Amino acid sequence: MKPAVRIAINGYGRIGRCVLRALHERTLDGEHFQVVLINEPADLDTVTYLTRFDSTHGPFPGQVESHRCGLRINDQLITVTHSKNPEHVPWADHAIDMVLECSGAFNTRTELQRFVQAGCPRVLVSQPCKSAADVDFTLVCGVNDHELSGRHVLVSNASCTTNATVPLLAHLHEHYGLSAVFLTTLHSVMNDQPMIDGYHHADLRRTRSAMQSIIPVSTGLAQGIERLLPALAGRVQAKAIRVPILNVSAIDIMLRLERSADTNALNACMKAFAASSGGLVAWSNQPHASIDFNHDPHSAIIDASQTCVDSNGLANVFVWFDNEWGFANRMIDAVQAWWPRCAQP
């Protein structure tokens, strides 16, 4: 059996902490995965505190303490370093196999290569990179996992919204043909927005109080979808709107179908897709609100109660997703798919 993959987490914010916690909750940490290093600019007391308590996902289900140079989670010791420069982190001393880059601060090939040069043999990035060529592979679980190879060194796990839409759009394109796709993401707030108006972002609208307004922001979702589904090139448009809730997002999807369908047929098609997705996508026709999906590990939950199709081939589909927990679970799935294909270090 291949030895446990030795993981480092770079940037221990919302996604980094959810990844560690999801490994723990899925009881993967230990035999198959070992998180041995966390690199996060914040001090150790704050790292420990924010591991133990979480306003969105609740208290950590295990014992969390700090020790001399790191975190102790139950009996497991994790070294914690505090640099913004990959060159200053002793990755090689900890025999890291893979770094999960969760800071959001590195998204070009040149920037990501810094981890490799500093001693991380493989890098999994928690965001889409600037261009497809900035990584060796962009992964969306359920769509192209089979193409992931041990030869890849830099892999992007795309975005939470790409993971929420691409598997479903691929399926609907195969069954109905999509001549146009318009998506509107309703996304919970993120740490790149201030609590009250403040000067800290290049995007003017992201300087506005996150908890006070519905805020349209820029998005690369259309480009991300077309990168992964070239058959839809030139057919996808997307908008993103930040809404003042802490977690869980939704996407309203307008589709022009090339082959006719009605609401029941489309729902049956999506239900069958969810059932065959290996737990990545769920389907529900219950009267939901977003909070129902806090801490839900699916990439998307299709809300069949919102599906409608008109007689001209226009269809409207609605999906929910926990942008933190769902995506953090996909980071783990990515490692599970990738590591067995990597040559023995």
Ligand SMILES: NC(=O)c1ccc[n+]([C@@H]2O[C@H](COP(=O)([O-])OP(=O)(O)OC[C@H]3O[C@@H](n4cnc5c(N)ncnc54)[C@H](OP(=O)(O)O)[C@@H]3O)[C@@H](O)[C@H]2O)c1
């Ligand atoms: N949150 C989501 O729903 C979500 C979902 C999918 C993907 N993502 C992506 O995941 C990435 C992280 O998002 P997040 O929401 O987790 O952000 P976050 O909560 O702001 O966490 C990022 C952490 O990385 C630290 N950091 C910044 N620069 C660093 C560096 N050079 N080296 C090491 N650590 C550094 C930050 O510290 P400072 O605060 O001191 O800078 C912060 O603690 C982003 O690319 C985001 O787009 C987020």
